[in-house]
Structure formats: structure tokens, C-alpha cells
Amino acid sequence: MEILIILIISAAVAIYIALPFFLKSGDQGNDFPVMSGVKTTAEKLKSLDNQKEALYSAIRDIDFDYSLGKLSKEDYEELKSKYKLEAASVLQEMDQPQKQSGARGPDYELEQEISSYRKTDNMIEDKNIEEEISAFRSASNKRKKENKCSKCGSEYSSEDMFCSKCGAKLN
Amino acid sequence: MTETGSISIFLAFIISIYVLVASIYGARTRKWDFVRSAENGAIAVFVLLVIATIALVHSLINLDFSLKYVALNTSTDLATIYRITSLWAGQAGSLLLWCLVLSVYTAIVVLQSRNKDRQLMPYVLATLATVSIFFIFVIAFIESPFEKLPFIPKEGRGLNPILQNAYMAIHPLTLYVGYVGVTVPFAFGMGALLSGKLGDEWIRYSRKWALVAWTFLGIGLLLGARWAYLELGWGGYWAWDPVENAAFMPWLAATAFIHSVMIQEKRGMLKKWNMSLIILTFFLAIFGTFITRSGIISSVHSFAQSDIGPLFLGFIAFILLFSFGMFLYRINDLETENSFESILSRESAFIFNNLLFLGAAFAVFLGTIFPILSEAVTGSKILVGSPYFNRVNVPIALVLIFLMGVGPLISWRKASFKNLVKNFLIPILLGILTVIVLLALGMKDVKALIAFALCAFVTGTVFTEFFRGTRVRMKRGENFLMAFMRLVSRNKRRYGGYIVHIGIVLIVIGVTASSVFVTEKQATLNKGESMELRGYTLRFDGLEQYTTDAKNATVANLTLFEDGREIDTITPEKNIYKYEGNREINQETEVALRSTYKDDLYIILSGFNEDGSATIRAMINPMVNWIWIGGLVLLLGAVITIWPSGTKSRQEAFVRYTVSEKDTTVKAS
Amino acid sequence: MLKGKLKFIVAIAVIALTVSYLVYGGVRDTMVYYLTVEELMAQVPAVYDTKVRVSGTVVPGTIIKDTNSALKFQITDGTQNIDVTYEGIIPDIFADDVEAVVEGVYAKNDVFEADILLAKCPTKYESTDSLYENKEASN
Structure with missing residues (x-):
């Protein structure tokens, strides 16, 4: 009797473990992640999005801390403008690959996914942050357009002293 | 039944080896069906160990004295409930329970994340399988709970009466769930090291599982203290006994880990530190099991002793060598993304918290192994007793309580002096007021005065946090109750953590009063x-x-x-x-x-x-x-912290949101 | 930045040094030699009036309890016996033949004045001898 039970248990366990070899499901092979250092566009976007989220959360944090009186006004403004700057540059970068690969690449789904995630949490606060940052971005873009080398016309950033293209002194 | 039990353990051993091999092979060659099969194997191990445990419990209830374990731990006059609890009264049964708990964790990990993080998971599974292999090996071949006696005695030896107590029925179980639980965050750390995926995932999972293990360890320690208090009859609840220390050390290290993990999540710093911490925590958990199980350090209540010591030492050495080897191999991938901005910041409060917790763990470790150490070095056995532990740990604990008050109100990144004054004025006044009142009441003990003042300070900071947070939300038009509930539910980790802190404060008050004023x-x-x-x-x-x-x-x-x-x-x-x-x-x-x-x-x-x-x-x-009430508050806070968000979609969103937090690439100026 | 880092290093060093000092001082002031009866006797008279911990088996028939729960007994390592006096909580398992651990001072009158008494459960888990006895008794 007991031997029978043992046999049944052993057989059941063996079948259960072997099952995946016979049941080749849809998730087989193709979506098994590639183990290499090269980042796909999707991965890059994902990590950029992570950075964006991180910056948003940092901004949310300092907003909350400021409203709790944990930060002085100067500190708050300094930190906030720093993170806004970072966020703006991350958003800039995120726009670029999308333009190259067109709106409906493999990234399209990812974007959908991300935005659906994002819809669920912290919507109201993020909306405010988003507005602030886009205002900030358009302002800095405008400034950037004005920052053109007087000699060769290439763009430069505000902290440069010499033009990176032609080497002319900037003012 | 007993044959079924011992065969089940043997099968579980074989399958665990298979799980290890198949998951690594599957991950390296990207053969997904092997990984799937290994995952099924892990669940099969769980089922087999459940069968083995049922078989042993069945024998215990029916007093099958042909089994050595049953004959040694039960007797005919034993109530049924204590026949069941004698499952963990002896060596072999406890080790079976160890394996069972580990297999439960493994099965949960597999079921929860088999479709996520496919690079990481096979290696996590392989790590869990490796630990299983060791412990199942012990119960399959060395300390088998199904070992037969050459004869059948008429009566068993019976269970020690001091173990016949409701707390003894649940305390070892809770502690075990905690001890074994440490394996899971360790496995995620090792999974990250082995797969090279040292980004966001492992720390997220590790944090959650470390919290689970931490909670069980803490509650298990308190239950043990309560058991000792009620049953041992010397009027105290904590004696710095090696067996108590064995559970206290991993708890200390895990406390350090669950705090410093936050800095990695928020700021991308301390990656090496966190990885080392989780390895250390696991080492201390295994070492604790080793102390309790091997009887190498004589203790008044190490109930089980045997000769599995050398085997354990070998396993511990293997774990340390392998994990720190992997750590060094991947050390370049663990570069920090940020640096510290200011010494007056939450990050640095956490750093000091970590150093002190590790300092305490080190002191306890040293004190525990001192007899062995001194015998090896000087040839004579030297003990350090409770006075040593109290002398070292009381000052550390006092500074930690102070930091516990500072942490919540000090800001991330950078805190200005003006704001510090503004934030800490009320709590500090509360602390000073406490001292004045207690002095007026005639309390003269300096340490107790400091401890109570710090407790008042921490309580002040925590209530300030709750009050201000609620007020900010109320300004947005919510009523008090709604604002309070939303405040907590929107940030369970933060506010659950504060509730845990209040629990700790209550425990500190109880411990101080009951040790100073007896x-x-x-x-x-x-x-x-x-x-x-x-x-x-x-x-x-x-x-x-x-x-x-x-x-x-x-x-x-x-x-x-x-x-x-x-x-x-x-x-x-x-x-x-x-x-x-x-x-x-x-x-x-x-x-x-x-x-x-x-x-x-x-x-x-x-x-x-x-x-x-x-x-x-x-x-x-x-x-x-107050100690036991503090324990309940601590449990409440921990449950709030661990509690997952409501619906599935929300949980996903929440999880993603947390992931992103750690990837902060903000450069410090 | 460098100044900030220096602050951290100083703070960390202070913590490390403090903990080390506490550990060192704690060990120095509270350490107790753990001896067997034989080792204790070998160190007479140097051992007089220093705090030590001694373990040995309680000699059967030597336990004397007076009404105020002051306790007298002898412990042995098999060859030599020492007299012990103790006052305080007596562990439940304390009895003849149990392994007792006493901490206190070996006084000049050759009596060990203990202020801590622990009794250890003999290592029972590996021994099935008692079950054999049981078998004989029941047969």
C-alpha cells in the first residue's frame, strides 16, 4: 500500500517537472531576454523613463518636504530648479529616438504601457510638475535658439566660453 | 507513512539538485523550458516536504515510538497540541521545518515572479535551491527525522515541561520563518550578482522580503522573551544568552539593510554596501542556526545538540567565499550614482544608523563567540556576560534612538540649519520637559533619564510628522480623518515605518523601566x-x-x-x-x-x-x-509597510513607480 | 566637496572608535574565566577572590537547602570536589547529577561563593540510552 503511494507521488512529481518540455507555450524562446550589454531602443527608453520618474519623484518629494517646512525657501528653489533642468534634458532625450523610429515602432507599445502605468498614480501632482517642466523647457529652448555663434551659426550652451565648431570667442 | 516521509525527503533532495542545475543551464543557454521545469521542480520540492512533514506529524500524534525522533520527544501523557509542537522540539524535526519553510518561500517567489524579470529569476531560484540542497541533505542523510530505533520502546521520553507552553508552540515557528526568510533577500542579491542585473529589480524584491523576515525575526524574539519571562522564573526576559543573540544578530543586520536600501532606491547610492549587508545578514542567520543547532557555544537553552557542526561550518565558509567572490567579480557594476551632499541630511542619518547597527551586531557577535575565540588565542576559556552586552549596547541604543528621532524630520540631500531648529524645537522641548518632570518626581538614574527623554523626543518627531502631513492634505480640502488615512495609505512605507518606530519607543520605555527600577x-x-x-x-x-x-x-x-x-x-x-x-x-x-x-x-x-x-x-x-504592547504596534506598522496596494493594476503602477525611484541619475553638485 | 567628505570620514571614524572602545572596555571589565573544577584547583591560591565561572556535576546527596533557600552543594569533575554556597533562584532542573555552572568567588576558606547558578540539561538529544532503560523496565 505504502509503496503504491510512493510510486504515485514519484510519478506525479516527475510528470509535473517534465511538463514544460512538452507544453511549448507561446512565451517560448523569442522573448527570453538577450543577455548582452547592448541596450535596445526599448531598453534605453525604459531607462530614460525611469530617470524621468525618478526626477518627478524627487520633485514631488521636495514639494512635499517644502510644504512640511523641512526645506528652506532657498534650498527648495535651488534643488527644484536643478531637478527641473535634469528632467527637461531627460525629456529631450526621450523625444529623440521616437522621432527617428517613427511613432509606431516596438516602442509604441512600451510608451502606451508606460503612460497607462503613469495614469494610475500621482496623476494630479504629476500633471502640475509636467506643466512646470514643459514651461521650463520651452523657455530654455527659446534661450537656446538665441545662443548661436555669431561667426558660424552653430548652437552653444550658456556655459561655453568658446564655440565648439569654429573656436570663436562667445559672449 | 514513515516510508513515504523519508522517500519524500530523498526525492526533495534529488529534485533540489535538479532545480539548481536546470535553472542555471536554462538561464545560460536561454532555454526557457528548462527554467520552467526548474520552477515546477521548486514547487514539487515544496509538495514533497509538506508530505514529509505531514508524515512526521502523523507519527508524532499517533506516538509511533518505532521512530527515534518520536520516542525522544513525546510520551503518552502529552496533549495532542504538544505532540504536534514537538515537531520543532528536537534537532531533526526543526531541520525538517527549516526545509519546509524555505520551500514555502521558494514556491511563493516562483509563483509571484515567474513571469517577471526572466534574467534575474533563474539565478534567484538557483540560490534558493543551493541552500535547500544543504539543509535537505542534512535531514536526508545525517539527522533523519524518520530514523528507526532497533526496538520499540513502550514509552517515549517526553517533552520538556518548560516547552509545554503556548508561547513555546509559536515562538520557534515565528523565529524560523524569520531566520529562513533572510534567505530570500539574499537569494535576490545573489541572483543579481550572478545574472549581472544589478539594477532596480533585486533591491526592490530584496527590500520587501527583508521586511518580511525582519518582522518575523522581531516578533519571534519578543515571543521568546515573553516565553522566558513567563516560564523560566528568574524574573527577566532577556539574558544575552547565545541562543537569543543568535536571532538578535541577523535582526540587527536586517534592520541596517532595510534602512540603507532606501538610500539605494531614492538616490542610487550605497550599492556595494547594501549587497555586503544582505550577504552579512544571511551569514548571521545561518550562523545563528548553527549556534542553536550545533551546541558549540554552551547555552542554558540550546535544546538540541549534535555533531552537524563541522558540516555547517563548511557550508558557512562556502557561502561567504562564494558570495564575496561574486561580489568582487561584479564590483565595477556596483558603482554609486550619487555622492553625499551634506552631513546634515537624511542620507547621513541613515549612514550613522547603519554603522551603529553593525557596531551593535559586531559587539554581540564578538561577545557570543568570545569563549571560542579566547580559547583559540589564549588557551583558556573566557566569558563575557550580560554586563558586557549591556555596557556596549546601551550607549549604542541611545544614539540610535536619537537618530530615530532625527531621521524623519531631516530632509533628503540637504538640510539647512535654520530649518533644523524650526523642525526640532518642539520635540527637543518635549524631551527637556520629560527630564524636568521625571527629576521632579525623584528619578535619579542618568541612563533612564536620557532614555526617557529620547523616547519623548522621538514620539514628538513622529507625531509632528503625522500632524504636519495631515495638515498639508487638509489644506487641499480633505477632512481630518480622510487626510490622515490618505496620508498613510499614499505612503505606506513612510508612515508604516513611523508606526514601527513608535512600537520601538514603547519597547524601549518598557525595557528601561523594567531593567532599572526592579x-x-x-x-x-x-x-x-x-x-x-x-x-x-x-x-x-x-x-x-x-x-x-x-x-x-x-x-x-x-x-x-x-x-x-x-x-x-x-x-x-x-x-x-x-x-x-x-x-x-x-x-x-x-x-x-x-x-x-x-x-x-x-x-x-x-x-x-x-x-x-x-x-x-x-x-x-x-x-x-509596554514591551509587549510595543511589539503589537511594531507588528501593525510592519504590516502597513509590507501591505500591497489594492488592485492588481494599482500594484503594478506602484511597483513601477518604486523601480524608477532608485534609478536617479541626478548628479550631485 | 572635499571638506564635506572629510566631515564624513571624521564622523565615521569617531563612531568606529567609540564602538571599539566600548567593546574593549566591556571585555576588560566584565570578562570571567570559565574553568573546570580541575583548572580551578590547579590555580589555587592565585585564584582566590577573583571572579570565575566553574562548571561541574552536582555530587549526589550533597544538596542542602535551608529554609531561607540558601543552598549548599558540591560539584565535581570526577576526581576533585568543591563546596559551593549560593543564595537566589534555583533553576527547576537543578538536582543531583546535573551539570551545574556557578559564577562567583572562590573564597579563602575553600568555599565557592556563587552568585549565579545555572543548570544545564544534559545533552539528551543524541542519547538513546534512556530508551533502552525504558525498554528493560517495560519488558
């Missing part, structure tokens, strides 16, 4: 005589004896008066267990405890004489109840 008195009383004890009077009304199936009990009847008023009757007992088996302990002192929030009256019948007189030992332990 009143103790012993007297031999004839019938009708009384003894006085700080406002209480105890009148001895004579001895009484009764007999049950299991024991002969002698009861001392005492009437308690407070300020002349009769308030209670108290009946400490001394029991002689009838069973004349071969267990060494047949005598048990039953403590009579009258417990209020103010103090515990702890009364022991330490002896009685033929002339009807009795020797009564009475103690007043102030505020011990």
Missing part, C-alpha cells in the same frame, strides 16, 4: 504572615495541593493588598510531573503574574517546607507590559 524581595512565610513590597502587601494564606493526570501541584495562596485594600489573590505553583520517564526535568515552577500597564507583580513559590511555611520570591517589574 524591586525584589524574598521571604519565608508561615501561614498568616505577610511581606511588604513597595506599597504592596502579600499575605500568605497557606499551601494547597492538587493532582491532575499529568502532575502533582503545590499552590501557595496569597492575598494581595495595595495601600491596605485587598485587590487580588495570587497563586504561584510548583509542579512535579508524575511521569517517571527519563527526561531530566520533572519539576516546574509556575510563575504567578499580575500584570498592569504600570507594573508587573512577579511571584514565585521558590520552596515550601513540611511545617506549611513557604519561601516566596516577589518582584515588581515596572512597565513590562
Whole structure:
């Protein structure tokens, strides 16, 4: 009797473990992640999005801390403008690959996914942050357009002293 | 049943090896079906170990004395509930339980994340399988719970009476779930090292599982303390015994880990530190199991001893070498993304918290192994006792409590001096006020004064946090209750953590009061005589004896008066267990405890004489109840912190949101 | 930045040094030699009046309890016996033949004045001898 039970248990366990070899499901092979250092566009976007989220959360944090009186006004403004700057540059970068690969690449789904995630949490606060940052971005873009080398016309950033293209002194 | 049990353990051993091989092979060659098969294997191991455990419990309940384990741990006079709990009274049974708990964790991990993080998971599984292999090997080949005796005795030896206690029934189980639980965050760390995916995922999972293990360890320690308090009869709850230290050390390291993990999540810093911490925590958990199981360090209550010591040492050495080897191999991938901005910031408060927790763990570790160490170095065994542990840990604990108050109100990244003054003014005033009031009440003990002042300070900061957060939300038009509930539910980690801190404060208050202000008195009383004890009077009304199936009990009847008023009757007992088996302990002192929030009256019948007189030992332990209440608050806070968000979609969103937090690439200026 | 880092290093060093000092001082002031009866006797008279911990088996028949729960007994390592006096809580398992651990001072009158008494459950888990006894008794 007991031997029978043992046999049944052993057989059941063996079948259960072997099952995946016979049941080749849809998730087989193709979506098994590639183990290499090269980042796909999707991965890059994902990590950029992570950075964006991180910056948003940092901004949310300092907003909350400021409203709790944990930060002085100067500190708050300094930190906030720093993170806004970072966020703006991350958003800039995120726009670029999308333009190259067109709106409906493999990234399209990812974007959908991300935005659906994002819809669920912290919507109201993020909306405010988003507005602030886009205002900030358009302002800095405008400034950037004005920052053109007087000699060769290439763009430069505000902290440069010499033009990176032609080497002319900037003012 | 017993054959089924031992075969199940053997099968579980074989399959665990298969799980290890198949998951690594599958991950390296990207053959997904192998990984799937390994995952099924992990679940099969769980099922097999459940079968084995059921088989052993079945034998224990039915007192199958042909099994050595049953004969050594039960007897015919044992109640059914204690027949079941004797599953963890002895060596082999405890180890079976260890394996079972680990397989439960493994199965949960597999079921929860088999479709996520496919790079990471196979290696996590492989790590869990490796640990399983070791422990299942021990119960399959060395300490088998299904070992047969060459004969069938008529009666078993029975369970030690001091283990026949409701707390003893759940305390080891809780502690085990905690000990074994540490394996899971460690496995995620190792998974990250092995797969090279050292980004967001492992730390997220590790944090969650470390919290689970931390909670169980903490609650297990408190249950053990309560058991010792009620059952051992010396009036205390903590003696710095090696077995207690064994669970305390991983708890300390895990506390450090769950704090420093936050910095990695928020700021991308301390990656190497966190990885080392989780390896260390796991080492301490295994080392703790080793201490309790091998009996290498003599302890008054290491209940199980055997010769599996060298095997354990080998395993510990392997774990340390392998994990730190992998750590060094991947060290370049663990570069920090940020640097510290200011010493007056939450990050640095956490750093100091970590160093102190590790310092405490180191001190406890050193004290615990000191006899071995000194014998190896000087040739003579030298002990350090409770005074050592108290002397080292009390100052560390006081600074930690201070940091516990500072942490919540100090800001991330950078805090200005002006704001520090503004934020900490009320809590500091509260602390000073406490000192003044206590001095006025005549308290003179400096350490106690500091401890109580710090407790008031921490309570002040935590309430300030709750109050201000609620007020900010109320300004957005929510009513008080809604604002409060949303505040907590929107940031469960933060506010659950604060509730845990309040629990710790309550425990600290209880420990301080009950260790500094004990009143103790012993007297031999004839019938009708009384003894006085700080406002209480105890009148001895004579001895009484009764007999049950299991024991002969002698009861001392005492009437308690407070300020002349009769308030209670108290009946400490001394029991002689009838069973004349071969267990060494047949005598048990039953403590009579009258417990209020103010103090515990702890009364022991330490002896009685033929002339009807009795020797009564009475103690007043102030505020011990606060420790247990603190434990409940701690549990509440921990549950809030761990509690997942409501619906699935929300959970996903929440998880993603957390992931992103750690990838901060903000460069510090 | 460098100044900030220096602050951290100083703070960390202070913590490390403090903990080390606490550990060192704690060990120095609270350490107790753990001896067997034989080792104790070998160190007479140097051992007089220093705090030590001694373990040995309680000699059967030597336990004397007086009514005020002051306790006298002898412990042995098989060859030599020492007298012990103790006052305080007596562990439940304390009895003849149990392994007792006493901590206290070996006084000049050759009596060990203990202020801590621990009794250890004999290592029972590996021994099935008692079950054999049981078998004989029941047969």
C-alpha cells in the first residue's frame, strides 16, 4: 500500500517537472531576454523613463518636504530648479529616438504601457510638475535658439566660453 | 507513512539538485523550458516536504515510538497540541521545518515572479535551491527525522515541561520563518550578482522580503522573551544568552539593510554596501542556526545538540567565499550614482544608523563567540556576560534612538540649519520637559533619564510628522480623518515605518523601566504572615495541593493588598510531573503574574517546607507590559509597510513607480 | 566637496572608535574565566577572590537547602570536589547529577561563593540510552 503511494507521488512529481518540455507555450524562446550589454531602443527608453520618474519623484518629494517646512525657501528653489533642468534634458532625450523610429515602432507599445502605468498614480501632482517642466523647457529652448555663434551659426550652451565648431570667442 | 516521509525527503533532495542545475543551464543557454521545469521542480520540492512533514506529524500524534525522533520527544501523557509542537522540539524535526519553510518561500517567489524579470529569476531560484540542497541533505542523510530505533520502546521520553507552553508552540515557528526568510533577500542579491542585473529589480524584491523576515525575526524574539519571562522564573526576559543573540544578530543586520536600501532606491547610492549587508545578514542567520543547532557555544537553552557542526561550518565558509567572490567579480557594476551632499541630511542619518547597527551586531557577535575565540588565542576559556552586552549596547541604543528621532524630520540631500531648529524645537522641548518632570518626581538614574527623554523626543518627531502631513492634505480640502488615512495609505512605507518606530519607543520605555527600577524581595512565610513590597502587601494564606493526570501541584495562596485594600489573590505553583520517564526535568515552577500597564507583580513559590511555611520570591517589574504592547504596534506598522496596494493594476503602477525611484541619475553638485 | 567628505570620514571614524572602545572596555571589565573544577584547583591560591565561572556535576546527596533557600552543594569533575554556597533562584532542573555552572568567588576558606547558578540539561538529544532503560523496565 505504502509503496503504491510512493510510486504515485514519484510519478506525479516527475510528470509535473517534465511538463514544460512538452507544453511549448507561446512565451517560448523569442522573448527570453538577450543577455548582452547592448541596450535596445526599448531598453534605453525604459531607462530614460525611469530617470524621468525618478526626477518627478524627487520633485514631488521636495514639494512635499517644502510644504512640511523641512526645506528652506532657498534650498527648495535651488534643488527644484536643478531637478527641473535634469528632467527637461531627460525629456529631450526621450523625444529623440521616437522621432527617428517613427511613432509606431516596438516602442509604441512600451510608451502606451508606460503612460497607462503613469495614469494610475500621482496623476494630479504629476500633471502640475509636467506643466512646470514643459514651461521650463520651452523657455530654455527659446534661450537656446538665441545662443548661436555669431561667426558660424552653430548652437552653444550658456556655459561655453568658446564655440565648439569654429573656436570663436562667445559672449 | 514513515516510508513515504523519508522517500519524500530523498526525492526533495534529488529534485533540489535538479532545480539548481536546470535553472542555471536554462538561464545560460536561454532555454526557457528548462527554467520552467526548474520552477515546477521548486514547487514539487515544496509538495514533497509538506508530505514529509505531514508524515512526521502523523507519527508524532499517533506516538509511533518505532521512530527515534518520536520516542525522544513525546510520551503518552502529552496533549495532542504538544505532540504536534514537538515537531520543532528536537534537532531533526526543526531541520525538517527549516526545509519546509524555505520551500514555502521558494514556491511563493516562483509563483509571484515567474513571469517577471526572466534574467534575474533563474539565478534567484538557483540560490534558493543551493541552500535547500544543504539543509535537505542534512535531514536526508545525517539527522533523519524518520530514523528507526532497533526496538520499540513502550514509552517515549517526553517533552520538556518548560516547552509545554503556548508561547513555546509559536515562538520557534515565528523565529524560523524569520531566520529562513533572510534567505530570500539574499537569494535576490545573489541572483543579481550572478545574472549581472544589478539594477532596480533585486533591491526592490530584496527590500520587501527583508521586511518580511525582519518582522518575523522581531516578533519571534519578543515571543521568546515573553516565553522566558513567563516560564523560566528568574524574573527577566532577556539574558544575552547565545541562543537569543543568535536571532538578535541577523535582526540587527536586517534592520541596517532595510534602512540603507532606501538610500539605494531614492538616490542610487550605497550599492556595494547594501549587497555586503544582505550577504552579512544571511551569514548571521545561518550562523545563528548553527549556534542553536550545533551546541558549540554552551547555552542554558540550546535544546538540541549534535555533531552537524563541522558540516555547517563548511557550508558557512562556502557561502561567504562564494558570495564575496561574486561580489568582487561584479564590483565595477556596483558603482554609486550619487555622492553625499551634506552631513546634515537624511542620507547621513541613515549612514550613522547603519554603522551603529553593525557596531551593535559586531559587539554581540564578538561577545557570543568570545569563549571560542579566547580559547583559540589564549588557551583558556573566557566569558563575557550580560554586563558586557549591556555596557556596549546601551550607549549604542541611545544614539540610535536619537537618530530615530532625527531621521524623519531631516530632509533628503540637504538640510539647512535654520530649518533644523524650526523642525526640532518642539520635540527637543518635549524631551527637556520629560527630564524636568521625571527629576521632579525623584528619578535619579542618568541612563533612564536620557532614555526617557529620547523616547519623548522621538514620539514628538513622529507625531509632528503625522500632524504636519495631515495638515498639508487638509489644506487641499480633505477632512481630518480622510487626510490622515490618505496620508498613510499614499505612503505606506513612510508612515508604516513611523508606526514601527513608535512600537520601538514603547519597547524601549518598557525595557528601561523594567531593567532599572526592579524591586525584589524574598521571604519565608508561615501561614498568616505577610511581606511588604513597595506599597504592596502579600499575605500568605497557606499551601494547597492538587493532582491532575499529568502532575502533582503545590499552590501557595496569597492575598494581595495595595495601600491596605485587598485587590487580588495570587497563586504561584510548583509542579512535579508524575511521569517517571527519563527526561531530566520533572519539576516546574509556575510563575504567578499580575500584570498592569504600570507594573508587573512577579511571584514565585521558590520552596515550601513540611511545617506549611513557604519561601516566596516577589518582584515588581515596572512597565513590562509596554514591551509587549510595543511589539503589537511594531507588528501593525510592519504590516502597513509590507501591505500591497489594492488592485492588481494599482500594484503594478506602484511597483513601477518604486523601480524608477532608485534609478536617479541626478548628479550631485 | 572635499571638506564635506572629510566631515564624513571624521564622523565615521569617531563612531568606529567609540564602538571599539566600548567593546574593549566591556571585555576588560566584565570578562570571567570559565574553568573546570580541575583548572580551578590547579590555580589555587592565585585564584582566590577573583571572579570565575566553574562548571561541574552536582555530587549526589550533597544538596542542602535551608529554609531561607540558601543552598549548599558540591560539584565535581570526577576526581576533585568543591563546596559551593549560593543564595537566589534555583533553576527547576537543578538536582543531583546535573551539570551545574556557578559564577562567583572562590573564597579563602575553600568555599565557592556563587552568585549565579545555572543548570544545564544534559545533552539528551543524541542519547538513546534512556530508551533502552525504558525498554528493560517495560519488558
